Amino acid sequence: MIERMKERAKLVRPLLVPLVFYIGFLAFSFGWLEENLTSPWRIVVALLPMFPGVFISLGIGKAIQQVDEMERIILQKGMAFSFAATLLLLITMGLLERAGVEQLGSIYIALFMIIVWLLAKLWGHWRYQ
Numbered sequence: 001m002i003e004r005m006k007e008r009a010k011l012v013r014p015l016l017v018p019l020v021f022y023i024g025f026l027a028f029s030f031g032w033l034e035e036n037l038t039s040p041w042r043i044v045v046a047l048l049p050m051f052p053g054v055f056i057s058l059g060i061g062k063a064i065q066q067v068d069e070m071e072r073i074i075l076q077k078g079m080a081f082s083f084a085a086t087l088l089l090l091i092t093m094g095l096l097e098r099a100g101v102e103q104l105g106s107i108y109i110a111l112f113m114i115i116v117w118l119l120a121k122l123w124g125h126w127r128y129q
Helices: 002-035 042-047 050-066 069-098 106-127
Strands: none
Touching (some): 002 042, 002 050, 050 069, 069 106
């Protein structure tokens, strides 16, 4: 069990620095944009968190390449389920928008996708134990 935790820590460690930068840039951009809505820099500042986001995505891809085949299958099935669930959510939201229902922000949709991926991954581990 401890050996597995050490192995997982090696996979997650390269993601920590970009994740800290992402959270920092996100907090900065939210605060800055509230006070500078008319600035010509607003688009650059709004997209600032995407820079470390690219490194997070690359790190996830690298981490997936380093796990064993069974873990990779579980992760990929979790991603496929998350994609399908998010697609259904977006279609539902699009249809409800036509009925005048207020929409969720896109940041919540990304959070939904990540949470569903995590739950599908945990379910996959439970299923294959």
